Amino acid sequence: MASKKVLVTGGAGFIGSAVIRHLIDDTDHSVVNVDKLTYAGNLESLNSVSDNPRYAFEQVDICNGVELKRVFAEYQPDVVMHLAAESHVDRSIDGPGEFIQTNIVGTYTLLEQARTYWIQLEGDKKASFRFHHISTDEVYGDLPHPEDDILSANPAVIPTEAEGSLAGKNLPLFTEKTAYAPSSPYSASKAGSDHLVRAWQRTYGLPTLVTNCSNNYGPYHFPEKLVPLMILNALEGKPLPVYGKGNQIRDWLYVEDHARALVLVATQGKVGETYNIGGHNEKQNIEVVKTICDILDELVPPQNVIPSEVEGSSNGAKPINSYQELVTYVSDRPGHDMRYAIDASKIQRELGWTPQETFESGIRKTVQWYLDNQAWCQHVQDGSYQRQRLGSKQ
Numbered sequence: 001m002a003s004k005k006v007l008v009t010g011g012a013g014f015i016g017s018a019v020i021r022h023l024i025d026d027t028d029h030s031v032v033n034v035d036k037l038t039y040a041g042n043l044e045s046l047n048s049v050s051d052n053p054r055y056a057f058e059q060v061d062i063c064n065g066v067e068l069k070r071v072f073a074e075y076q077p078d079v080v081m082h083l084a085a086e087s088h089v090d091r092s093i094d095g096p097g098e099f100i101q102t103n104i105v106g107t108y109t110l111l112e113q114a115r116t117y118w119i120q121l122e123g124d125k126k127a128s129f130r131f132h133h134i135s136t137d138e139v140y141g142d143l144p145h146p147e148d149d150i151l152s153a154n155p156a157v158i159p160t161e162a163e164g165s166l167a168g169k170n171l172p173l174f175t176e177k178t179a180y181a182p183s184s185p186y187s188a189s190k191a192g193s194d195h196l197v198r199a200w201q202r203t204y205g206l207p208t209l210v211t212n213c214s215n216n217y218g219p220y221h222f223p224e225k226l227v228p229l230m231i232l233n234a235l236e237g238k239p240l241p242v243y244g245k246g247n248q249i250r251d252w253l254y255v256e257d258h259a260r261a262l263v264l265v266a267t268q269g270k271v272g273e274t275y276n277i278g279g280h281n282e283k284q285n286i287e288v289v290k291t292i293c294d295i296l297d298e299l300v301p302p303q304n305v306i307p308s309e310v311e312g313s314s315n316g317a318k319p320i321n322s323y324q325e326l327v328t329y330v331s332d333r334p335g336h337d338m339r340y341a342i343d344a345s346k347i348q349r350e351l352g353w354t355p356q357e358t359f360e361s362g363i364r365k366t367v368q369w370y371l372d373n374q375a376w377c378q379h380v381q382d383g384s385y386q387r388q389r390l391g392s393k394q
């Protein structure tokens with residue numbers, strides 16, 4: 001395939017940086033990374049590729065149309081991969097304004113600049129231009145949970161031929177046809193942005209694609225999210241806060257598998273289509289936390305870890321025998337969705353994508369990565385975020 005110039009928004013974030021490392025390391029495409037560098041953006045995640053002549057960085061807010069216009073004119077991209085977003089549900093509960101601004105107004109601004117640029121292109125350059133919007137499965141709301149009375153669950157979810165099997169029960173999965181029913185300010189703002197992208201395709205003919213993906217995990221994940229939070233807290237003997245009963249189910253996908261899927265869709269997907277991306281790995285949050293504890297018990301046995309901040313503990317607290325002793329159940333997140341699970345058969349059938357990692361192999365790699373990259377963890381937390389609880393205000 002001819003090499004393309006890819007404009008990636010949000011490339012200093014968790015998934016965006018994985019996409020850029022994949023584009024630079026495994027393809028001939030070149031990249032311009034457009035990122036505002038919020039608390040979640042970290043250029044250190046791109047150290048391995050930042051000297052490559054096929055990589056460029058522009059610190060730009062996607063809400064700034066003038067700057068975006070300059071970037072389009074200067075770099076003449078063939079493909080836009082739009083990942084920039086405010087992405088943390090708990091933060092969206094404390095402060096939804098930033099989510100509306102970046103996820104909705106920012107996406108609108110980017111769409112308009114992409115359209116203005118695309119309209120004046122000619123020939124092959126115009127015909128092959130693509131705008132790929134990266135979204136989440138959270139736009140669909142939640143699915144019936146194995147512990148539910150199925151009839152009382154989200155009525156927008158119609159059980160289809162795509163049924164997942166969990167604990168012996170056949171429960172529905174999200175397909176590309178599932179109706180939107182977002183629950184949080186985050187997922188509602190992403191749903192809004194998905195609708196804008198599809199409207200720009202239908203109304204203006206902008207060649208767009210949308211992907212909706214399940215929960216990602218892997219290296220370079222900001223420590224406010226479940227997996228890195230648990231690893232880093234455990235190593236310091238801090239409580240491992242599990243929301244509610246910890247029985248919320250997510251479908252976990254290793255971030256590098258997601259990055260491969262995204263580049264495939266951006267370069268080979270069919271214009272106007274939506275592709276769901278998932279890992280076929282439904283796990284309850286508590287299972288994820290216990291798995292992390294088991295791997296840590298094996299890799300860094302906790303002989304010298306003394307629990308801190310655990311209720312009832314004193315300075316004379318004894319070292320723990322297993323990191324699982326640090327699990328602490330806390331009040332649930334308001335509006336917390338109980339189950340997400342993806343039917344990824346379309347992308348498999350039409351583009352030949354399947355995940356390469358199992359949950360077991362991916363989570364082991366992830367734990368090892370955090371053990372080997374403590375400096376990165378330290379640097380990204382040098383700002384205001386200190387792993388405090390977010391999103392519990394109402």
Ligand SMILES: NC(=O)c1ccc[n+]([C@@H]2O[C@H](COP(=O)([O-])OP(=O)(O)OC[C@H]3O[C@@H](n4cnc5c(N)ncnc54)[C@H](O)[C@@H]3O)[C@@H](O)[C@H]2O)c1
Pocket residue numbers: 009010011012013014015016034035036037038039040041042060061062063082083084085086087088102106134135136137190212213214215216217222
């Ligand atoms: N993390 C997941 O599990 C997951 C799953 C499915 C979909 N997604 C979607 O994938 C995308 C990337 O998610 P992530 O987990 O990498 O997010 P992230 O929070 O790690 O990174 C977001 C990046 O966007 C940048 N950004 C934020 N506001 C910006 C603005 N106004 N202008 C320019 N840049 C801005 C940040 O600096 C950061 O680098 C998001 O759109 C998210 O909705 C994430």
